Amino acid sequence: MPSTIRVRATAGGDTTEVQALVQHPMDSGFVKDASGNLIPPHHIEVLEFEHGGKAVFTALWGPAVAKDPYVKFSFKGAQKGDDLTVSWVDNKGQSDSLVAKIQ
Amino acid sequence: MAQHDNRPDRTRRLMLKGSLAGIGLSLTGLWQRARAAADAAIWPKDAFAQKAEADAIKTLYGKDAEASDQVKLDAPEIAENGAVVPIAVSSALPNVTSIAILVSENPNPLAASYKIPAGTSAMVANRLKMAKTSKVIALVESNGKIYSATKEVKVTVGGCGG
DSSP, rough: OOOOOEEEEEEEEEEEEEEEEEEOBBOOOOOTTTSOBBBBBEEEEEEEEEETEEEEEEEEOTTOOSSEEEEEEEESSSTTTEEEEEEEETTOOOEEEEEEEEO | HHHHHHHHHHHHHHHHHHHHHHHHHHHHHHHHHOOOOOOOGGOOOOHHOSSSSSHHHHHHHHSSEEEOTTTTEESEEEETTOOEEEEEEEESSSSSEEEEEEETTSSSSSEEEEEEOOTBBSEEEEEEEEESEEEEEEEETTTTTTEEEEEEEEEEESSSSS
């Protein structure tokens, strides 16, 4: 199965810029399906980025984050070729992770 | 004959050794997995459950926010589609340790909270859902104090469906 995570991390000087897209419904719990039943909330709760064994960015998300969420941030101390580990867990206990190379 | 008698023992010993090594390997694997994975236990459930923005801020930080022009909030004046509203927050304040974004008129105002460790820039861009026209509030935690910026975003089509 392909990963739900797409990440691009680019090192420029001493700063690495990270953009990530995660495939996830991010159901808010306030939307009804075709037959009028509420679709229960289903959203990512924690998305974490690690470099060198240390968290460099942690997103704590509620159901108001848009479907197939996107996030962008940047951090210092990484070099081209380093690993960046991305992982998420949602309110149903589902999870995924990916190790990306910093470009 | 004696050699023959020894054989099953030797095999068992080898198998035991093998499986012990296997257990060791899989334990190491588990430990690394657990360590690398996002942990749902840190999710601030109570703050996300609040129905008023002031309560959400208090629950998340244990204190109130003060408005500051050092918090930069980029959000559109008009969002045609409330399901996908691009919002970015940044700040030049020192020692920023977290950023949070709230949408006042959403059923639960707290939308996202970000931990910013030392070495990570005080900047985040994301996309949020907005139920209707609302104030958007950006919070930045700097030196243990909470600073905020607010912007009204007009929503043409709400992003909560139904």
